[in-house]
Amino acid sequence: MANKADKVKKLMGNFVGASASVAVIATVASFSISVEANFIDVTVFQNKAFYQLEVREIVEIEGSGEIPEDTPEPVNTPVRLRVQNQWDDFSLPLIYGYNEGFIEPLRADQQYTLTIELQQTVGWTSLDTIIFDTDPETAAVISTIEETTSPLNPLISFDMDIFTQDGGVPADAWYADIIYGQVNERTLLSVGENALSFPDLPHVNDDLSVDVIAVFGEEERSITSRVVRPTEYVNASLDLSFPSLSTLRVDTVQDNGFFQGEYIVRLNEDATPPVEYPMTNTTLDISDLTQGGTYHFEWLLRYSFQGASKDVLLHEQTILPIVTPLYVLSIFDDETTQSVELTIDNDLDLDKVELIIETTEATILTMERISFTQDASYYTLTLTERIPLQATVKLVITQAAPYDYPITLQTLVFQGGQSR
Numbered sequence: 001m002a003n004k005a006d007k008v009k010k011l012m013g014n015f016v017g018a019s020a021s022v023a024v025i026a027t028v029a030s031f032s033i034s035v036e037a038n039f040i041d042v043t044v045f046q047n048k049a050f051y052q053l054e055v056r057e058i059v060e061i062e063g064s065g066e067i068p069e070d071t072p073e074p075v076n077t078p079v080r081l082r083v084q085n086q087w088d089d090f091s092l093p094l095i096y097g098y099n100e101g102f103i104e105p106l107r108a109d110q111q112y113t114l115t116i117e118l119q120q121t122v123g124w125t126s127l128d129t130i131i132f133d134t135d136p137e138t139a140a141v142i143s144t145i146e147e148t149t150s151p152l153n154p155l156i157s158f159d160m161d162i163f164t165q166d167g168g169v170p171a172d173a174w175y176a177d178i179i180y181g182q183v184n185e186r187t188l189l190s191v192g193e194n195a196l197s198f199p200d201l202p203h204v205n206d207d208l209s210v211d212v213i214a215v216f217g218e219e220e221r222s223i224t225s226r227v228v229r230p231t232e233y234v235n236a237s238l239d240l241s242f243p244s245l246s247t248l249r250v251d252t253v254q255d256n257g258f259f260q261g262e263y264i265v266r267l268n269e270d271a272t273p274p275v276e277y278p279m280t281n282t283t284l285d286i287s288d289l290t291q292g293g294t295y296h297f298e299w300l301l302r303y304s305f306q307g308a309s310k311d312v313l314l315h316e317q318t319i320l321p322i323v324t325p326l327y328v329l330s331i332f333d334d335e336t337t338q339s340v341e342l343t344i345d346n347d348l349d350l351d352k353v354e355l356i357i358e359t360t361e362a363t364i365l366t367m368e369r370i371s372f373t374q375d376a377s378y379y380t381l382t383l384t385e386r387i388p389l390q391a392t393v394k395l396v397i398t399q400a401a402p403y404d405y406p407i408t409l410q411t412l413v414f415q416g417g418q419s420r
Contacts (some may be wrong), residue, residue, distance in 0.1 A: 001374075004097060004355055008383045010403075011348055013225075017236065024050070026178070026378070027056065032059075032060050033057065033059050033060075034057075034058045034078060034365055035055065035056070035057055035058070035079065035118050035127065036055075036056045036058055036059070036127065037053060037054065037055040037079065037094075037116040037118070037127040037128055038053065038054060038116075038127075038128045039051065039052070039053045039114070039116070039128055040052040040053055040054060042114065042130055042132060043133070043139060043140075043141040043224065043328055044132045044133070044134060044135070044139065045139055045163070045165045046108045046109075046134055046135070046136045046211055047104065047105050047107075047108055047134065048104035048105065048106055048107055049102070049103045049104075049106060049112070049114075049132065049134070049302070050100070050101070050104050050141040050143055050163070051099070051100060051101065051103060051114065052098075052099070052100045052398075053081070053094070053098075053099050053100075053116060053144065054097065054098050054099070054129070055079050055094055055095070055097065055098055055099065055116070055127075056094050056096070056097075057076065060185070062247045068252045076096055077118055077119055077120075078093070078118075078119040079093075079094045079095075079096070079116065079117065079118050079119070079127075079201055080092060080094055080116075080117050080119075080124070080276075081093075081094055081099075081103075081114060081115070081116060081117075082114070082115045082116075082117050082124075083103055083106075083112060083113075083114060083116070084112065084113045085107070085110050085111060085112045085113065087110075088106075088107070088112075089108065091117075092127040094116070095189065098392065100143075100240075101143075102143065103131075106134050107134065108134055108136070109133070109134060109135065109136075110133070110134050111131065111132070111133050112131070112132055112133075112134065113129060113130075113131050114129065114130045114131075114132070115127075115128070115129045116128045116129075121225035135392050136165070136166075136167055136168065137165070137167040137168075138165065138166060138167035138169075138214055138221075138223060139164075139165045139167070139223065139224075140162065140163065140165065140174070140212040140223040140224045141162070141163050141224055142162050142163040142210050142224060142225075142226040143161045143162070143163060144159075144160060145158060145159075145160045145162045145208070145210065145226065146159045146160070147160070147230050149203055149230070149233075150231065151231055151232055151233060151234045151301075151312055151313070151314050152234060152236060152237065152238070152314055152315065153203055153233075154202070154203050154233070154235075155200045155201065155202065155203055156200075156202075156203040156230060156231070156233075157178075157197070157198065157199040157200060157201065158178075158196075158197070158198040158200050158201070158208065158230075158334050159196070159197050159198075160195075160196050160210065161193070161194065161195055161196075162176055162189060162193075162194040162196065162212060163192065163193055163194070164189055164191050164192065164212065164223075165191065165192075165193065166189070166191055167294060169216065169415060171191075171215055171216055172190075172215045172216060172217065173188065173215040174188070174189035174190065174191065174213070174214055174215070174216070174324065175187065175188060175189060175212075175213040176189055176194070176196065176210060176211070176213070176214070177209075177210070177211040178198060178208075178209070178210055178214060179208075179209040179211075180198075180201060180204070180206060180207075180208045180209070180230075181201070181202055181204035182204075182360065183198075183201055183202070184221060188209060189212070190408055196212070196327055201400065203233040204233060205232055205233055205258050205319070207224065207227050207229055208227070208228050208229075208230055209226075209227050209229075210223040210225060210226050210227075211224075212224045223230060230303070232312050233258075234255045234257075234258075234259060234301055234312060234314055235252055235255040235257060235258070236252060236254050236255045236301075236312070236314065236400070237252065237253045238250070238251070238252050238253075238299055238315050239251040239252075239293060239405075240297070240317070240319070240405040241405050241406045241408075241409060242405065242406070242407040243285070244287075244408060244411075245291055245321060245322060245323075245407065246288055246289045246290075246291055247286065247287040247288075247289065248267075248285070248286045248287055248289060248295075248297075248319060248321070249283065249284070249285050250265055250279070250283065250284040250285075250286070250299070251282065251283050252279065252282045252283070252284075252299075253282065254279075254282060255301075259301060259303050260303065261301050261302050261303025261304070262278060262279075262301070262302045262303070263278075263279040263299070263301055264276050264277065264278055264279065264299075264300045264301075264302055264311075265277040265279060265284060265286070265297070265298070265299055265300075265371055266297075266298040266299075266300060267288060267295055267296070267297055267298075267319075267363075268295065269289075269293045269294065269295050270293065270294055270295050274296070274298075274409075284321045289319075289321045290321065291321050291322065291323045291324065292320075292321065292322070292323045293320075293321060294318065294319075295318070295319040295320070295321075296314070296316070296319075297315075297316060297317045297318070297319045298313060298314040298316045299313075299316070300312060300314060301311055301314055312337075317402065318402055318403070319403070320399075320403050322348070322399070322407060325344055325345035325347075325348055325409070326344070326345045327342060327343060327344035327409065328342070328343045328344075329341075329342050329347060329395055329410060330342075331387070331414075333386075337382055337384060337385050337386075338382075338387060339380065339381065339382050339383070340355060340372070340381040340382075340383065340396075341378055341379070341380050341381075341382070342372060342378065342379040342380075342381075342395070343377065343378055343379075344379070344397075346377065348397070348399065349400045350397055350398065350399060350400065351398050351399060351400045351401070351404060352371060352396075352397070352398040352406075353371065353372040353374075353395075353396075353397050354369055354370060354372065354395075354397075354398075355370045355372065355381060355392070355393065355394070355395060355396075356368070356369050356370075356373050356394040356396055357367075357370070357387055357388075357390060357391050357392070357393055357394075358392040358393075358394070359388050359390075359391045359392075375396075383384050387414045388414070389414060389415065389416050390413060390414065390415075391413070391414045392411060392412075392414075393407070393411070393412050393413075393414050394408050394410070394411045395409045395410040395411075396408050396409070397409060
């Protein structure tokens, strides 16, 4: 059973028909739950139909006050799409929210009734109905539009399915016009099924518009169109690292152009509630993490959209602060070179082992990053130039994915000679 605060939040999120700012006082609010549904559109072909509809569970609150502890959760009563004519009678299950898809096969030149039905204790009741004929008319539908990208990816790809049908007078040609940002393309279509791909387009914050055109002589006729809003593009980047075994460092480059919002890190260990860390700077250190604990990490951008707060999930990852491993780091001097040898716990699945040498001259920091070579159970490194005295030397490991962030195991100031 959810706690009281969670219930209020959930009910208010589905609140319809009154102000959402309800004062909580000692009285008890009453509520009712109902289900509504309606057809958005039905595109009819000679042997199939494409439906678009929405099912909503509505929670209405009357009065003000606390939501009772024994308030039942919305139950998502079964809803179906029933297809009927004089020969056929079958149903398709529906989900709460937006539904779309083909109904096929249908009989040509027949009248059908589509009904959205809700299951009740005494049977099924109708929520919305539409009647159509499967006539051979000029028709088209953009049945799917799928994208491949992420908020931080500067490229985006689209795949879409378009179905066209000629009527009594066949079209001379079919086209799809694609508009997205600076992209404006026209693609030739065939009658029937069309699968289109638009790979690696510049990812921008703009609508994708698809318009299906039938050409009759010199006339171009728009048969159907669809406008969708792809995933937001945020021109930002993220680096994660462990400067010590119990401190996570979050380094970011933030988008200060299109979006004006707040960057937030959300972190939680195992099943504990998440903690939010507002990023007042581009770098954030989160200390005192549990070594060997498993954390879920999220980086979000929170901004205002049409008067409401909206979160964009930029990056999520599993974080595992490692337990201090057993290791020996040795630095050997000879007449012309220095060599470094590392023996480390074999239980670690390491992708990379590095030595980072930092020196400062005239306030300018110079960093040299050198990778070890694995030799049997050892990692070895030969330096062609000696480590300068007073240089900062860091031993850094990177585990294999998905824990592919650098971890600093040891930091020392080099004093010269042989170190072990």
